[in-house]
Amino acid sequence: MRTTATDLKGKPIVPAKHKSKKGMERLELAAVYLVLGLITIAFVLPFLWLLSGSLKSSTELFANPPVWIPSKPQWSNFSTAFGEFPFFLYLRNTLTIAGFGIVGAVISNTLIAYGFSRVEWKGRDGVFVLVLATMMLPFQVTMIPLFLMFQKLGWIGTFLPLIVPVFFGNPFFIFLLRQFLMGIPKELSQSAKVDGASEFRIYWQMILPLSLPVITTVMIFSFTHAWGDFIGPLVFLSDNKLYTLSLGIQQIMSVNDPRWPLLMAIGISMTLPVLVIFFVLQKYFIQGIAFSGIKG
Known part of the structure; x- marks a missing residue:
């Protein structure tokens, strides 16, 4: 002892x-x-x-040395900015694009990832490698061909070039979802097939509810991309009334004498929604990122 x-x-x-x-x-x-x-x-x-x-x-x-705490906070900067800058019009446009982007990202990418992870078919892994290879192509490479194609379709000057492509999948989202779905035991799908469930029913009623963390992650990424996207609206939108927040702010900054306190007030208004969404959904976001790398 x-x-x-x-x-x-x-x-x-x-x-x-x-x-x-x-x-x-x-x-x-x-x-x-x-x-x-x-x-x-x-x-x-x-x-x-x-x-x-x-x-x-x-x-x-612009004081030197810098002043961190204002001697008299100018709360009127926010009301003035919203009065002189069509914030709510640009906010509506941005939310429209972001909303359709989230719906398209969830519908298309979950279906594609399901096919790459849960359905056996010849050449599946080779096609998946090709999909991943497209991640190496920056938007600047495909920007001109896309512009010419959308111009022939008559979509330039509308939201369609910013919305429709989202419904055809995103390589990064497909990879993220596939990695997560491959961590779900295949015995669940097999037992459901024995009971007579179709492939779509398994996807809709079994796999999607189990994939809530990674789907939330895709939704956050999709929203933040649409919220801060500048190049896309700059290339495809030509009407002032269709501008997004990021494009509208850039137009104000291009003026010879921009009013920086007002721009900063608008910048805070643009930053807060993203922070709130992340902190509210951070549990699902962390789970989605962590569990997506469990099984390759």
């Missing part, structure tokens, strides 16, 4: 090597937290400066 050595007060005596090991672990943990803290500061500082600038006058904004 083993006994633990104790000191005069009855406390167990810990060997020196164990104390040294525990001290090193604490030091490593402190170093990790220090690095994470520095990275967090690097990411948070620009947002704090944007928030601070949105409440400043032009004089304070």
Whole structure:
């Protein structure tokens, strides 16, 4: 029977090597937290400066040395910005594109990923490699052919070039969904087939509910892309009334003397929805990213 050595007060005596090991672990943990803290500061500082600038006058904004806390917060910057800038019109346009983008991303990519992960067919893996290879093509390479094609269809100057392609799949979303679906046991599908379920019924009633984390991840990525997209609207939209937020802000910035506090107020208004959506859905987002790499 083993006994633990104790000191005069009855406390167990810990060997020196164990104390040294525990001290090193604490030091490593402190170093990790220090690095994470520095990275967090690097990411948070620009947002704090944007928030601070949105409440400043032009004089304070360009003061040297910089002023972080406004002496008198200019809350009127927000009302003035919304009054002079057609924020809600551009917001409606942006949400229209983002809403259709989310629907298209979920419908098309889940179906394609299901076919690549749960259905056996000849040449499946080779076609999947080709799909992944298209990720290496930047939008700038396909921009001119797409513009000419949409011009012949008469879609230039409408939302269609920004909405319709989303319903034909996205290589990154397909990869993300496929990796997640391959982690779901195939015995579930096989047992459902034995009971007479069709392939579509298995996809709709069994696989989709189990894939909620990764579907939420796809929805977040799709929304953030449509929300901040600038090149697409710049190329395909020509009417001021159809501009998105990012394109509308750029038009104001191109003026000779932009009013920076107002632009910063609009920038805060554009940033907050993305932050709120991420914090509300972060549990599903982290699960979707983590579980998508379980099985290749």
